[in-house]
Amino acid sequence: MSTKRSGIRVAVDAVVFGYAKTEGVSVLLIRRKYAPFQEGWALPGGFLHDDESLEAAVRRELEEETGIRAPYLEQLYTFGDPGRDPRQRVLSVAYFALVKSSRFQELKASTDAADVQWFPIGALPKLAFDHKEIVSAAIARVRAKIRYQPIGFELLDKTFPFADLERLYSALLDRPIDRRNFAKKMLALGILDETQEVAKSEGKGRPSKLFRFNKKRYEQLQKEGMNFEI
Numbered sequence: 001m002s003t004k005r006s007g008i009r010v011a012v013d014a015v016v017f018g019y020a021k022t023e024g025v026s027v028l029l030i031r032r033k034y035a036p037f038q039e040g041w042a043l044p045g046g047f048l049h050d051d052e053s054l055e056a057a058v059r060r061e062l063e064e065e066t067g068i069r070a071p072y073l074e075q076l077y078t079f080g081d082p083g084r085d086p087r088q089r090v091l092s093v094a095y096f097a098l099v100k101s102s103r104f105q106e107l108k109a110s111t112d113a114a115d116v117q118w119f120p121i122g123a124l125p126k127l128a129f130d131h132k133e134i135v136s137a138a139i140a141r142v143r144a145k146i147r148y149q150p151i152g153f154e155l156l157d158k159t160f161p162f163a164d165l166e167r168l169y170s171a172l173l174d175r176p177i178d179r180r181n182f183a184k185k186m187l188a189l190g191i192l193d194e195t196q197e198v199a200k201s202e203g204k205g206r207p208s209k210l211f212r213f214n215k216k217r218y219e220q221l222q223k224e225g226m227n228f229e230i
Helices: 054-066 131-145 162-173 179-189 215-223
Strands: 008-020 024-032 045-047 074-079 089-100 113-120 192-198 209-213
Touching: 008 054, 008 131, 008 162, 024 054, 024 162, 045 054, 054 089, 054 113, 074 131, 089 131, 131 162, 162 179, 162 209, 179 192
Parallel strands: 008 089
Antiparallel strands: 008 024, 008 045, 024 113, 074 089, 192 209
């Protein structure tokens, strides 16, 4: 006799990517407290309440299970394979976010989460449900989007050496980039302001100039139909 309940439920899941210059890109995961997949690692998430929106639900679950309040979450995709949850038919609306992981080190597991940790993107543990597929889809979305929209600047300091921008793009794209070509394209876009500041020198080389992302300039160029492509 089947133990599955009838009906379809809606859940939300959050793929939170963290970035740090020294550690690169990581993913936030929780260890499940209850079955199914008890003690397994999974994305933060849970069921939608009748009185809340999808975004309110994913923000609530993220804060309850990890203690994190992500400044920005973007809807990724709806996952609905009939066998994705052994309990019953569950549709999951997935979201993703990019954050500076250094700002979110005081993690607090609660409710359905027994533990919460950052994992390097290249060393993720086995994931519950279809969460490996969800993470893969989020990675593909970020790598595609960063090529036509400057979504990574919030992961840098307000002023930054150009090398930090190169390092960020290389980490998110997971491949080396042509430094000269990258710099030429970025500077030609006109969305970086060179400041009068220089980075503190850590060696004998010349101190690096510091830049600032000009968001207003980018938004104006968007209105004018600028093609941002790296």
